[in-house]
Amino acid sequence: MSGVFSANRAKISERTLRTDRWWLQPAFIVLVLSSFIVYATFRAFENDNYFSGANSLISPFYSPCLSKACVEGASMVGTPIGILHIFGATVSPSLFILLFPLGFRLTCYYYRKGYYRSFWMSPPACAVAEPHKTYTGETRAPLILQNSHRYFFFAGLVLNVFLTIDAVLAFRRPDSSGQMHWGHVSVGSLVLLANATFLWLYSLSCHTCRHTIGGRLRNFSKHPVRYRAWTYVSILNHKHQNFAWISLFGVAFADFYVRLVSSGSISNFFFF
Amino acid sequence: MTSIERHEYDVIVIGAGGAGLRAAVEAREANLRVAIICKSLFGKAHTVMAEGGAAASMGNVNEKDNWQVHFRDTMRGGKFLNHYRMAELHAKESPDRIWELETWGALFDRTKEGKISQRNFGGHEYPRLAHVGDRTGLELIRTMQQKIVALQQEDGKKFGSMEANIKVFAELTVTEILKEQGQIAGVYGYWRESGAEVLFEAPTVIIATGGVGKTFKITSNSWEGTGDGHALALKAGANLVDMEFLQFHPTGMVWPPSVRGILVTESVRGEGGVLTNDKYADNEAEADRWYLDQDNNRRPPELLPRDEVARAINSEVKAGRGTEHGGVFLDVSKRLSAEVIKKRLPSMWHQFFELAGVDITKEAMEVGPTCHYVMGGVEVEPDTAAAVGVPGLFAAGEVAGGMHGSNRLGGNSLSDLLVFGRRAGIGASEYAKKANRIPVRESSIKAASERIEAPFSRVGGENSYSLHAELQEITHNLVGIVRTGAELKEAIERIAEIRKRSANVSVSGGRHFNPGFHLAFDLDNMLLVAESTAKSAILREESRGGHTRDDFPGMNSKWRQINHISSFDGSKVNVRAQALPAIPKELYDLFDVHELEKYLTADEIAKGGSK
Amino acid sequence: MARNLNMRIWRGNATDGGLENVVVEANEGEVVLDVIHRVQATQMGDLAVRWNCKAGKCGSCSMEINGRPRLACMTQISSFAEEETITVTPLRAFPVIKDLVTDVSFNYRKAMEVPAYAHPTNLAPGEARMEQVDVERSQEFRKCIECFLCQDTCHVIRDHEENKKSFAGPRFFIRIAELDMHPLDTLRNRKQTAQTEHGLGMCNITKCCSEVCPEHIRITDNAIIPMKERVVDVKYDPLAWLGSKIFKREGIV
Numbered sequence A: 001m002s003g004v005f006s007a008n009r010a011k012i013s014e015r016t017l018r019t020d021r022w023w024l025q026p027a028f029i030v031l032v033l034s035s036f037i038v039y040a041t042f043r044a045f046e047n048d049n050y051f052s053g054a055n056s057l058i059s060p061f062y063s064p065c066l067s068k069a070c071v072e073g074a075s076m077v078g079t080p081i082g083i084l085h086i087f088g089a090t091v092s093p094s095l096f097i098l099l100f101p102l103g104f105r106l107t108c109y110y111y112r113k114g115y116y117r118s119f120w121m122s123p124p125a126c127a128v129a130e131p132h133k134t135y136t137g138e139t140r141a142p143l144i145l146q147n148s149h150r151y152f153f154f155a156g157l158v159l160n161v162f163l164t165i166d167a168v169l170a171f172r173r174p175d176s177s178g179q180m181h182w183g184h185v186s187v188g189s190l191v192l193l194a195n196a197t198f199l200w201l202y203s204l205s206c207h208t209c210r211h212t213i214g215g216r217l218r219n220f221s222k223h224p225v226r227y228r229a230w231t232y233v234s235i236l237n238h239k240h241q242n243f244a245w246i247s248l249f250g251v252a253f254a255d256f257y258v259r260l261v262s263s264g265s266i267s268n269f270f271f272f
Numbered sequence B: 001m002t003s004i005e006r007h008e009y010d011v012i013v014i015g016a017g018g019a020g021l022r023a024a025v026e027a028r029e030a031n032l033r034v035a036i037i038c039k040s041l042f043g044k045a046h047t048v049m050a051e052g053g054a055a056a057s058m059g060n061v062n063e064k065d066n067w068q069v070h071f072r073d074t075m076r077g078g079k080f081l082n083h084y085r086m087a088e089l090h091a092k093e094s095p096d097r098i099w100e101l102e103t104w105g106a107l108f109d110r111t112k113e114g115k116i117s118q119r120n121f122g123g124h125e126y127p128r129l130a131h132v133g134d135r136t137g138l139e140l141i142r143t144m145q146q147k148i149v150a151l152q153q154e155d156g157k158k159f160g161s162m163e164a165n166i167k168v169f170a171e172l173t174v175t176e177i178l179k180e181q182g183q184i185a186g187v188y189g190y191w192r193e194s195g196a197e198v199l200f201e202a203p204t205v206i207i208a209t210g211g212v213g214k215t216f217k218i219t220s221n222s223w224e225g226t227g228d229g230h231a232l233a234l235k236a237g238a239n240l241v242d243m244e245f246l247q248f249h250p251t252g253m254v255w256p257p258s259v260r261g262i263l264v265t266e267s268v269r270g271e272g273g274v275l276t277n278d279k280y281a282d283n284e285a286e287a288d289r290w291y292l293d294q295d296n297n298r299r300p301p302e303l304l305p306r307d308e309v310a311r312a313i314n315s316e317v318k319a320g321r322g323t324e325h326g327g328v329f330l331d332v333s334k335r336l337s338a339e340v341i342k343k344r345l346p347s348m349w350h351q352f353f354e355l356a357g358v359d360i361t362k363e364a365m366e367v368g369p370t371c372h373y374v375m376g377g378v379e380v381e382p383d384t385a386a387a388v389g390v391p392g393l394f395a396a397g398e399v400a401g402g403m404h405g406s407n408r409l410g411g412n413s414l415s416d417l418l419v420f421g422r423r424a425g426i427g428a429s430e431y432a433k434k435a436n437r438i439p440v441r442e443s444s445i446k447a448a449s450e451r452i453e454a455p456f457s458r459v460g461g462e463n464s465y466s467l468h469a470e471l472q473e474i475t476h477n478l479v480g481i482v483r484t485g486a487e488l489k490e491a492i493e494r495i496a497e498i499r500k501r502s503a504n505v506s507v508s509g510g511r512h513f514n515p516g517f518h519l520a521f522d523l524d525n526m527l528l529v530a531e532s533t534a535k536s537a538i539l540r541e542e543s544r545g546g547h548t549r550d551d552f553p554g555m556n557s558k559w560r561q562i563n564h565i566s567s568f569d570g571s572k573v574n575v576r577a578q579a580l581p582a583i584p585k586e587l588y589d590l591f592d593v594h595e596l597e598k599y600l601t602a603d604e605i606a607k608g609g610s611k
Numbered sequence C: 001m002a003r004n005l006n007m008r009i010w011r012g013n014a015t016d017g018g019l020e021n022v023v024v025e026a027n028e029g030e031v032v033l034d035v036i037h038r039v040q041a042t043q044m045g046d047l048a049v050r051w052n053c054k055a056g057k058c059g060s061c062s063m064e065i066n067g068r069p070r071l072a073c074m075t076q077i078s079s080f081a082e083e084e085t086i087t088v089t090p091l092r093a094f095p096v097i098k099d100l101v102t103d104v105s106f107n108y109r110k111a112m113e114v115p116a117y118a119h120p121t122n123l124a125p126g127e128a129r130m131e132q133v134d135v136e137r138s139q140e141f142r143k144c145i146e147c148f149l150c151q152d153t154c155h156v157i158r159d160h161e162e163n164k165k166s167f168a169g170p171r172f173f174i175r176i177a178e179l180d181m182h183p184l185d186t187l188r189n190r191k192q193t194a195q196t197e198h199g200l201g202m203c204n205i206t207k208c209c210s211e212v213c214p215e216h217i218r219i220t221d222n223a224i225i226p227m228k229e230r231v232v233d234v235k236y237d238p239l240a241w242l243g244s245k246i247f248k249r250e251g252i253v
């Protein structure tokens, strides 16, 4: 017997005496994250319905589109990656970039808390005994790789730049001759803009960001500008959990919207 | 006889508050082997509760401040009953003691220039209190706790064992100071956890056991404040000086009942809190009327010495102008914005919100007088903190008397702990290095052990909880903030009665962590303290500082020349008058003669201080 | 208004024990510690409980109330529903001594393992100058009242006795962070030893420590994660490591 049932601890047979519904939160997180994973996997492999040239919309799951397999007009910075086939199927261009946000979120300090608690039940909730016999935390492979978070953070910043450009480009509308004109606003452009904003908030509120911008300093007073920046990032950081969820929903929704538009299920409404 | 746990040390420090820890550091740095004994866990001593700050004339905020000004303020606060030498040493040495803490890792709040910030406090002419938000006591304790760990780590490197030369014995109560051939030989006590008895042999003992608040019904002190050190010293043959002087803090929480007595830091008033009450308009002028003092009009009224504030509140309440729970309202929300309150008084906000459901940024707090500090204590030699009359015994901190006279200024206690804690450490070390050790006789051990066993061997005797409650009722009503001769007489008789009954206390349950058993011992100490206080109070026929006689209002310069010395003859406390040492010329000259006329007799003024 | 409160109090010692039912009077505005004291004074004279300040300042009265690690003196009775039974037990991460009192010596041992503050040898007392913005981070951690609730709730040791050897716990992670962020501390290997000696890597940032801290110290966000990032700087990130070698000082990037 170990943990709270160790011989020298107070003899109590329950693994927790909490009277609230402590299992609700982990259960909820399992549900939401699983749904997202299922949807994202489906979309990543779908390799279709991610771009609508007429509406200047591209799904955040597919941008920047780097593969020669990308549909006409979808790639912004060229297609350095050739077409790959695995078991005869074309590898979706989404996979080349989705790796980065995936790694970013997987190593994110907040998501770590979320999935360690809900999926791994380590611990399922505070003061609720966990089911595992042994525990080594993040000291060994693979979890020691969590320390790579900062690299994903920087990759995430690059992606944010692309998605921001995507959002800006969406404020165009082609005329009947196919000529693009600026200054138009559609639902889709707002969706991409919101998505990019949420992603920036998510990245800027990141703990690594907070550390890099000023947290690692010993003397703030010698670096007034970085200190100022650190205080702002700290304010955002306080809400990192919220931004993590909002941006997750944001990305999924943006993708879903683009899918609906590009598959022709709905048409993108232009305000002007 | 069963074998008991035994230890041998050079210096034993009873108490792990500010004074005890500071003394221990000094003794260890003098290369002696030191034991620190305390009743609760390490780092929990009463000192953690101090909020406002530690007074030291560093002059960081107002450079006109210096030790002379601090000395003057201290003497004025104590109404010149202070031992001048203690007040002098304290004023001179506090800045160094504060700075020293910084080298051990303390992080005080800062001024713009990066120095230690200092704040205003009642009775101090300049901003003088070094502070950390409103948790200065915690900072002090933690810093010294960590300094002790630092010393232990050094020992670990040098000797291979961290606890070889300085060790903390936490949750151990000392029940007796042992003497052989008229000098200190050790202490005896029991582990609170197991009830097992322990003998410590050492040529020197430093008492640093803090205060006596638990003798009273409403107090800011924790359960530890049972006057153990006062009683231990009395029984060991030392004297207590001026035990009639107790400080009732004017602003303790009075509602809800569960938080009765808990202190609202004086800095609430320092930061601009306004006292208001039901009947009067909520404006400051009205509120200030309570303690308008012609001599002190230059200072904001909230910053007057606390005894005056306490008495003013008491008379307001007695005159029927208090709140329904017998207090008055203290309001910070009037002058300060919510953010400022939360920033400057964070733990106060926290405390009221969580304990009483009161949001002090929006509403007033309900406050009233609470027993807070004892000025009286063990009579010591100022320079060495050696207890008068008992070779090898030392005392520092709240348990020592003389430093604060008839009333302590806020913030002077924390600095007192540091200054005299260190001095006690030095004094004890010097004594210990020369002392010849006398082993404790088996008969002494047997007697001490029998005393511990006694309450278990009785059945159906008195219950210590109810005796304690009775005692508190008596002290609160008869020896409290305002006293009369008749009431004190009654108190003395009734305390003696309880003392008789307490000899018959029995406890249920075993020795294993048994609070009923623990209280039985504390009770005995509180009874001695109460007796000493009542007997000193009945003699002093004047009102001064923390001693207010309804039948003798006003100060009388004749009484200023007198200390009341309590001693114990084995069955009762005896109190006698003793002349206060005269102030030497160079200190005397620090004052304006007109001011001195308020305190000294014409004869003393004519002499102009002793040479 | 007084009312009768149903309580279950754990009574026992290291070898045996269990929950006992009591009914006790509770008054308006009272906290759990008050009613425990009433039980002690009227029904169980030898009920063991630690407390000191009764004001949330000393961190003595730590226990578990309805399964949650809390300070008994800061838990108001009114925060529970009228008909609710309040269950109090000792801390479940530490060996029990008696009733509500546990052996918290683990924490004092760990405190001794964290190297003390090292003041610059060339700075005499009184010469130190530190700006408020530079001390504020460490001051947050020095608010700690050592209630050890964070240690109690931390699953690393609560659920795995064997980890006690190698894991200092959140209380001491904030201590290490406090010193590593102290503007004057001269010991420079705290980041490395946080990982190698004190088990920082065992923490999986699940934040239970932050949830229970009565001082609302943001243990995980402000101490543990920043320390983890600092550890990455010196141990896992080749670029940051290189930067520090080239510029010969910490925190350059």
Ligand SMILES: Cc1cc2nc3c(=O)[nH]c(=O)nc-3n(C[C@H](O)[C@H](O)[C@H](O)COP(=O)(O)OP(=O)(O)OC[C@H]3O[C@@H](n4cnc5c(N)ncnc54)[C@H](O)[C@@H]3O)c2cc1C
Binding pocket: B014, B015, B016, B017, B018, B019, B020, B037, B038, B039, B040, B045, B046, B047, B048, B049, B050, B051, B052, B053, B054, B055, B136, B137, B172, B173, B174, B175, B208, B209, B210, B211, B220, B221, B224, B228, B229, B263, B372, B373, B396, B397, B398, B399, B410, B411, B412, B413, B414, B415, B417
């Ligand atoms: C709420 C509050 C706020 C305060 N604010 C301030 C302030 O702002 N500024 C200021 O200067 N002062 C303040 N004071 C006063 C000051 O805190 C105390 O006077 C001071 O802390 C006393 O310290 P000490 O070292 O003498 O004893 P304590 O800190 O009381 O420690 C006593 C020690 O002795 C031990 N002990 C007692 N009896 C025994 C025994 N029989 N056996 C073994 N060990 C024993 C205890 O366990 C404890 O460790 C405040 C006091 C209170 C209550």
Ligand code: SF4
Binding pocket: C150, C153, C154, C155, C156, C169, C170, C202, C203, C204, C205, C206, C207, C208, C209, C210, C220, C224
């Ligand atoms: S965040 Fe880390 S230290 Fe805090 S409780 Fe969780 S595992 Fe323990």
Ligand code: SF4
Binding pocket: C059, C143, C144, C145, C146, C147, C148, C149, C150, C151, C170, C171, C174, C209, C212, C213, C214, C215, C216, C217, C219
């Ligand atoms: S960090 Fe908070 S929870 Fe942990 S010991 Fe300190 S005050 Fe208690």
Ligand code: FES
Binding pocket: A104, A107, A108, A109, A110, A111, A149, A153, A202, A203, A205, A206, A207, A208, A209, A240
């Ligand atoms: S993105 Fe969550 S911590 Fe970096």
Ligand code: FES
Binding pocket: C050, C051, C052, C053, C054, C055, C056, C057, C058, C059, C060, C061, C062, C071, C072, C073, C074
């Ligand atoms: S008794 Fe001090 S924190 Fe509860």
